Amino acid sequence: EIVMTQSPATLSESPGERATLSCRASQSVSNNLAWYQQKPGQAPRLLIYGAFTRATGIPARFSGSGSGTEFTLTISSLQSEDFAVYYCQHYNDWPLTFGGGTKVEIK
């Protein structure tokens, strides 16, 4: 099983600031990496797939990078609606696994 590790667990930032979230895989997942956003009481929403491709309707302030074992999600300028929990997930092999999440909170 591939273990996904996210850091930091919590990120405190002000609106308008840049947020950088990290995700590390215990072995290479190539580019088979997705990022999701989850708000309280809601299902996760796909933001990024293939490590760097934005899903339909996702604003350009969200960007993904990385390959192999190291990945980054960047939110260039935090908007009020971006404060949420973010998960990375690999789909390179079975079982699919998620990282523990990063909570982006208002500073």
Added chain:
Amino acid sequence: QVQLQESDPGLVKPSQTLSLTCTVSGGSISSGGYYWSWIRQHPGKAPEWIGQILHSGTTYYHPALRSRVRISIDTSKNQFSLNVSSVTAADTAVYYCARATAYYGVDVWGQGTTVTVSS
């Protein structure tokens, strides 16, 4: 636009079997290339992948749950189902049905249904 909706079993007693059904609307479950998936999320925790099924009936399960989980598909009803046997309190979670692909990850999620295991 494809939408997924889980059934609502609510409360399940320990040692019994949890059964959930996901109804797919806005598209055919028989379309190739999709993995119809079950994912659960314990309170305050990250999502946990349970397993998935292709329209052909080929299944993939999480090794830790394989002995208790069965996923099936009914293309005539555009539904797929999850059975989890011998449930305990540790199976209490929000259960999501979802659509996944080999290219996009999990691109469509149901709204989720809360399952509580308690006597």
